[in-house]
Amino acid sequence: MTKTTLIAALALALAGCASKPAPPAWKSNAADALAGYSDAYLKGNTAIAESEFVRARSELASTGRPDVVALAELVRCATRVASLEYDDCPGFAALAQDAGAGERAYAAYLGGRWQGLDATLLPEQHQGVVRAGPSASSALAAIQDPLSRMVAAGALMQVGRIAPQDITLAAETASGQGWRRPLLMWLGVALERAKAAGDNAEAARLQRRIDVALP
Numbered sequence: 001m002t003k004t005t006l007i008a009a010l011a012l013a014l015a016g017c018a019s020k021p022a023p024p025a026w027k028s029n030a031a032d033a034l035a036g037y038s039d040a041y042l043k044g045n046t047a048i049a050e051s052e053f054v055r056a057r058s059e060l061a062s063t064g065r066p067d068v069v070a071l072a073e074l075v076r077c078a079t080r081v082a083s084l085e086y087d088d089c090p091g092f093a094a095l096a097q098d099a100g101a102g103e104r105a106y107a108a109y110l111g112g113r114w115q116g117l118d119a120t121l122l123p124e125q126h127q128g129v130v131r132a133g134p135s136a137s138s139a140l141a142a143i144q145d146p147l148s149r150m151v152a153a154g155a156l157m158q159v160g161r162i163a164p165q166d167i168t169l170a171a172e173t174a175s176g177q178g179w180r181r182p183l184l185m186w187l188g189v190a191l192e193r194a195k196a197a198g199d200n201a202e203a204a205r206l207q208r209r210i211d212v213a214l215p
Contacts (some may be wrong), residue, residue, distance in 0.1 A: 066098035082150035
């Protein structure tokens with residue numbers, strides 16, 4: 001499953017080990033539903049995405065463990081950040097007191113609260129982005145997983161550290177994966193920058209891409 005490290009870690013935690021007794025069905029059901037949520041959301045299929053997330057959350061909630069449900073809420077928040085859709089991650093906030101330090105750090109990272117953030121608590125590929133300071137382009141480009149890269153770009157956008165080449169990289173990453181929702185958002189950012197710079201030819205090119213991608 002090619003998703004963020006958070007989703008991959010959750011999938012591993014839920015799937016168990018093949019050499020051990022088969023894990024309860026809720027574990028694989030939740031992991032599959034979360035993967036389905038992210039894929040549908042990024043492709044712009046909102047209704048399907050919400051249905052998958054409700055299914056995942058229901059499976060996880062059956063354990064009565066707020067910390068497990070909190071992981072699902074972080075997956076939802078990260079997927080939205082990749083699409084430049086920001087909020088206070090209210091689903092996670094309601095469960096934060098029962099979440100681990102790493103999960104709370106990741107929520108702060110997604111929410112743009114980087115002041116005093118302990119980067120060592122973050123998923124490995126995001127640590128370099130925080131440590132890079134004002135210019136994180138190299139750290140962003142070094143992230144291999146497409147969704148992790150998109151999440152990092154969205155986080156950089158929120159804290160005002162995004163560079164022009166980062167915007168291009170984010171748009172092309174979304175394009176390569178067929179992720180319509182973030183593609184349109186990142187192309188929109190690039191379009192506004194082109195207009196502000198008076199680059200009419202580039203603005204026209206970007207608008208043609210947007211027109212093609214619109215559902």
